[in-house]
Amino acid sequence: MSDPILLRFVKSVEDVSELPPTPAEVTVIGRSNVGKSSLINAMTRRKDLARTSKRPGRTQLLNLFKVDAEGGGSVVDCPGYGYARASARSRLQWMEMIEVYLLHRANLVMAMVLVDGEVGPTSLDLDMLDWLRDNLVPHTVVATKIDKVRSSRVARRRRELAKKCLLEVDDVVWTSVTKNVGIDRLRDLMRLWLGT
Numbered sequence: 001m002s003d004p005i006l007l008r009f010v011k012s013v014e015d016v017s018e019l020p021p022t023p024a025e026v027t028v029i030g031r032s033n034v035g036k037s038s039l040i041n042a043m044t045r046r047k048d049l050a051r052t053s054k055r056p057g058r059t060q061l062l063n064l065f066k067v068d069a070e071g072g073g074s075v076v077d078c079p080g081y082g083y084a085r086a087s088a089r090s091r092l093q094w095m096e097m098i099e100v101y102l103l104h105r106a107n108l109v110m111a112m113v114l115v116d117g118e119v120g121p122t123s124l125d126l127d128m129l130d131w132l133r134d135n136l137v138p139h140t141v142v143a144t145k146i147d148k149v150r151s152s153r154v155a156r157r158r159r160e161l162a163k164k165c166l167l168e169v170d171d172v173v174w175t176s177v178t179k180n181v182g183i184d185r186l187r188d189l190m191r192l193w194l195g196t
Protein backbone atom coordinates (compact mmCIF):
# COMPACT_ATOMS: atom_id res chain seq x y z
CA MET A 1 0.00 0.00 0.00
CA SER A 2 1.18 3.47 -0.88
CA ASP A 3 1.77 6.02 1.87
CA PRO A 4 -0.74 8.84 2.04
CA ILE A 5 0.28 12.23 0.77
CA LEU A 6 0.33 14.58 3.71
CA LEU A 7 -1.69 17.63 2.84
CA ARG A 8 -2.38 20.67 4.91
CA PHE A 9 -5.15 23.08 4.01
CA VAL A 10 -3.71 26.56 3.54
CA LYS A 11 -6.51 28.78 2.30
CA SER A 12 -9.27 29.37 -0.20
CA VAL A 13 -8.79 32.20 -2.65
CA GLU A 14 -10.97 34.00 -5.13
CA ASP A 15 -8.16 35.26 -7.28
CA VAL A 16 -5.16 33.45 -8.74
CA SER A 17 -2.91 36.30 -7.68
CA GLU A 18 -3.55 35.35 -4.04
CA LEU A 19 -1.83 31.98 -4.50
CA PRO A 20 1.72 31.87 -3.08
CA PRO A 21 4.61 30.65 -5.24
CA THR A 22 5.09 26.87 -5.32
CA PRO A 23 7.83 24.56 -6.62
CA ALA A 24 5.22 22.24 -8.17
CA GLU A 25 1.45 22.15 -8.19
CA VAL A 26 -1.15 19.58 -9.14
CA THR A 27 -4.72 20.71 -9.64
CA VAL A 28 -8.02 18.87 -9.62
CA ILE A 29 -10.71 19.98 -12.05
CA GLY A 30 -14.04 18.53 -13.09
CA ARG A 31 -17.74 19.15 -12.92
CA SER A 32 -19.51 19.71 -9.64
CA ASN A 33 -20.09 16.51 -7.69
CA VAL A 34 -17.69 14.38 -9.77
CA GLY A 35 -15.68 13.57 -6.63
CA LYS A 36 -12.86 16.14 -6.53
CA SER A 37 -12.89 16.73 -2.78
CA SER A 38 -13.38 13.05 -2.02
CA LEU A 39 -10.35 12.16 -4.10
CA ILE A 40 -8.15 14.77 -2.42
CA ASN A 41 -9.25 13.39 0.94
CA ALA A 42 -8.40 9.87 -0.22
CA MET A 43 -4.91 10.97 -1.30
CA THR A 44 -4.22 12.12 2.20
CA ARG A 45 -6.35 9.55 4.02
CA ARG A 46 -8.32 12.18 5.85
CA LYS A 47 -12.05 12.23 5.58
CA ASP A 48 -12.58 15.90 6.18
CA LEU A 49 -9.68 17.78 4.68
CA ALA A 50 -11.30 18.98 1.50
CA ARG A 51 -14.89 19.35 2.57
CA THR A 52 -17.12 17.14 0.51
CA SER A 53 -20.52 18.54 -0.02
CA LYS A 54 -23.76 17.01 -1.15
CA ARG A 55 -24.77 20.37 -2.55
CA PRO A 56 -23.03 20.72 -5.89
CA GLY A 57 -21.39 23.96 -6.86
CA ARG A 58 -20.70 25.18 -3.39
CA THR A 59 -17.00 25.60 -3.78
CA GLN A 60 -16.50 28.71 -5.89
CA LEU A 61 -12.98 29.25 -4.67
CA LEU A 62 -9.59 27.78 -5.39
CA ASN A 63 -8.70 25.69 -2.35
CA LEU A 64 -4.99 25.47 -1.73
CA PHE A 65 -3.31 22.58 0.09
CA LYS A 66 0.36 22.36 0.88
CA VAL A 67 2.22 19.07 0.66
CA ASP A 68 4.05 18.26 3.90
CA ALA A 69 7.07 16.56 2.38
CA GLU A 70 10.58 17.37 1.26
CA GLY A 71 10.40 19.46 -1.86
CA GLY A 72 7.01 20.77 -0.82
CA GLY A 73 4.61 21.36 -3.62
CA SER A 74 0.91 22.01 -3.50
CA VAL A 75 -2.49 20.78 -4.59
CA VAL A 76 -5.36 22.99 -5.71
CA ASP A 77 -9.00 21.93 -5.64
CA CYS A 78 -10.76 23.96 -8.33
CA PRO A 79 -14.42 24.93 -8.20
CA GLY A 80 -16.53 22.58 -10.29
CA TYR A 81 -18.04 23.42 -13.63
CA GLY A 82 -21.46 22.63 -15.02
CA TYR A 83 -23.46 23.67 -12.02
CA ALA A 84 -26.93 23.84 -13.57
CA ARG A 85 -28.26 26.66 -11.43
CA ALA A 86 -25.25 28.92 -11.81
CA SER A 87 -25.99 32.21 -13.54
CA ALA A 88 -24.42 33.04 -16.89
CA ARG A 89 -22.38 35.70 -15.14
CA SER A 90 -20.96 33.35 -12.53
CA ARG A 91 -20.16 30.82 -15.29
CA LEU A 92 -18.18 33.47 -17.12
CA GLN A 93 -16.38 34.42 -13.93
CA TRP A 94 -15.60 30.76 -13.36
CA MET A 95 -14.19 30.31 -16.86
CA GLU A 96 -12.07 33.39 -16.56
CA MET A 97 -10.63 32.33 -13.23
CA ILE A 98 -9.90 28.75 -14.34
CA GLU A 99 -8.38 29.82 -17.64
CA VAL A 100 -6.11 32.37 -16.01
CA TYR A 101 -5.12 29.80 -13.43
CA LEU A 102 -4.44 26.97 -15.90
CA LEU A 103 -2.57 29.17 -18.38
CA HIS A 104 -0.51 31.30 -16.04
CA ARG A 105 0.09 29.47 -12.80
CA ALA A 106 3.85 29.07 -12.48
CA ASN A 107 4.95 25.47 -11.88
CA LEU A 108 1.57 23.90 -12.52
CA VAL A 109 2.78 20.40 -13.41
CA MET A 110 -0.47 18.51 -13.86
CA ALA A 111 -4.20 19.08 -14.13
CA MET A 112 -6.17 16.02 -13.11
CA VAL A 113 -9.43 16.08 -15.04
CA LEU A 114 -12.02 14.07 -13.16
CA VAL A 115 -14.67 12.34 -15.21
CA ASP A 116 -17.54 10.40 -13.67
CA GLY A 117 -16.80 6.73 -14.38
CA GLU A 118 -20.45 5.79 -14.22
CA VAL A 119 -21.84 8.64 -16.31
CA GLY A 120 -18.90 9.04 -18.70
CA PRO A 121 -17.62 12.36 -20.01
CA THR A 122 -20.19 15.13 -20.39
CA SER A 123 -19.95 17.65 -23.21
CA LEU A 124 -18.43 20.09 -20.71
CA ASP A 125 -15.75 17.52 -19.83
CA LEU A 126 -14.98 17.06 -23.52
CA ASP A 127 -14.85 20.84 -24.05
CA MET A 128 -12.44 21.11 -21.15
CA LEU A 129 -10.22 18.37 -22.58
CA ASP A 130 -10.22 20.06 -26.00
CA TRP A 131 -9.27 23.33 -24.38
CA LEU A 132 -6.45 21.74 -22.36
CA ARG A 133 -5.08 20.07 -25.50
CA ASP A 134 -5.32 23.27 -27.55
CA ASN A 135 -3.49 25.19 -24.86
CA LEU A 136 -0.91 22.48 -24.17
CA VAL A 137 -1.78 22.24 -20.49
CA PRO A 138 -0.46 18.93 -19.10
CA HIS A 139 -3.42 16.87 -17.95
CA THR A 140 -4.46 13.37 -16.91
CA VAL A 141 -7.99 12.00 -17.00
CA VAL A 142 -9.07 10.34 -13.77
CA ALA A 143 -12.33 8.38 -13.84
CA THR A 144 -14.16 8.48 -10.50
CA LYS A 145 -16.84 6.33 -8.83
CA ILE A 146 -15.94 3.23 -10.81
CA ASP A 147 -17.54 1.19 -7.99
CA LYS A 148 -20.91 2.32 -9.34
CA VAL A 149 -20.39 0.39 -12.56
CA ARG A 150 -21.39 -3.26 -12.43
CA SER A 151 -18.30 -5.45 -12.64
CA SER A 152 -19.61 -7.20 -15.75
CA ARG A 153 -19.69 -3.82 -17.48
CA VAL A 154 -16.47 -2.28 -16.26
CA ALA A 155 -14.25 -3.34 -19.17
CA ARG A 156 -16.68 -2.02 -21.75
CA ARG A 157 -17.31 1.19 -19.83
CA ARG A 158 -13.58 1.81 -19.63
CA ARG A 159 -13.19 1.40 -23.38
CA GLU A 160 -16.13 3.73 -24.06
CA LEU A 161 -14.99 6.42 -21.65
CA ALA A 162 -11.41 6.39 -22.93
CA LYS A 163 -12.52 6.50 -26.55
CA LYS A 164 -14.80 9.49 -25.96
CA CYS A 165 -11.86 11.28 -24.35
CA LEU A 166 -9.67 10.33 -27.37
CA LEU A 167 -7.44 8.28 -25.08
CA GLU A 168 -6.29 4.71 -24.62
CA VAL A 169 -7.79 2.78 -21.70
CA ASP A 170 -4.45 2.76 -19.91
CA ASP A 171 -4.09 6.54 -20.18
CA VAL A 172 -7.01 6.93 -17.79
CA VAL A 173 -6.59 6.43 -14.04
CA TRP A 174 -9.61 4.50 -12.76
CA THR A 175 -10.60 5.20 -9.19
CA SER A 176 -13.11 4.53 -6.49
CA VAL A 177 -12.79 6.25 -3.18
CA THR A 178 -15.36 3.98 -1.54
CA LYS A 179 -13.73 0.75 -2.77
CA ASN A 180 -10.16 2.06 -2.61
CA VAL A 181 -9.48 1.43 -6.30
CA GLY A 182 -6.65 3.29 -8.02
CA ILE A 183 -5.84 5.37 -4.95
CA ASP A 184 -2.33 3.95 -4.51
CA ARG A 185 -1.58 4.46 -8.18
CA LEU A 186 -2.78 8.03 -8.07
CA ARG A 187 -0.70 8.74 -4.96
CA ASP A 188 2.38 7.41 -6.73
CA LEU A 189 1.61 9.53 -9.78
CA MET A 190 1.12 12.60 -7.61
CA ARG A 191 4.47 12.03 -5.91
CA LEU A 192 6.06 11.74 -9.33
CA TRP A 193 4.41 14.92 -10.61
CA LEU A 194 5.25 16.85 -7.46
CA GLY A 195 8.79 15.49 -7.29
CA THR A 196 8.51 14.40 -3.67
Ligand SMILES: Nc1nc2c(ncn2[C@@H]2O[C@H](COP(=O)(O)OP(=O)(O)O)[C@@H](O)[C@H]2O)c(=O)[nH]1
Nearest residue numbers: 032033034035036037038052053145176177178
Ligand atom coordinates in the same frame (compact mmCIF):
# COMPACT_ATOMS: atom_id res chain seq x y z
N1 LIG B 1 -19.87 5.65 -4.86
C1 LIG B 1 -18.96 6.60 -4.86
N2 LIG B 1 -19.29 7.86 -4.49
C2 LIG B 1 -18.35 8.82 -4.50
C3 LIG B 1 -17.00 8.55 -4.87
N3 LIG B 1 -16.31 9.70 -4.82
C4 LIG B 1 -17.17 10.66 -4.41
N4 LIG B 1 -18.41 10.15 -4.21
C5 LIG B 1 -19.61 10.87 -3.76
O1 LIG B 1 -19.96 11.86 -4.73
C6 LIG B 1 -20.45 13.04 -4.10
C7 LIG B 1 -19.68 14.25 -4.54
O2 LIG B 1 -18.35 14.14 -4.07
P1 LIG B 1 -17.43 15.43 -3.84
O3 LIG B 1 -16.08 14.91 -3.51
O4 LIG B 1 -18.06 16.39 -2.91
O5 LIG B 1 -17.45 16.07 -5.32
P2 LIG B 1 -16.89 17.49 -5.81
O6 LIG B 1 -18.06 18.40 -5.92
O7 LIG B 1 -16.30 17.20 -7.16
O8 LIG B 1 -15.87 17.94 -4.83
C8 LIG B 1 -20.38 12.78 -2.60
O9 LIG B 1 -21.64 12.36 -2.15
C9 LIG B 1 -19.36 11.65 -2.49
O10 LIG B 1 -19.55 10.86 -1.35
C10 LIG B 1 -16.67 7.17 -5.24
O11 LIG B 1 -15.52 6.82 -5.59
N5 LIG B 1 -17.69 6.27 -5.20
Ligand SMILES: [Mg+2]
Nearest residue numbers: 036037052059
Ligand atom coordinates in the same frame (compact mmCIF):
# COMPACT_ATOMS: atom_id res chain seq x y z
MG1 LIG C 1 -15.61 19.77 -3.78
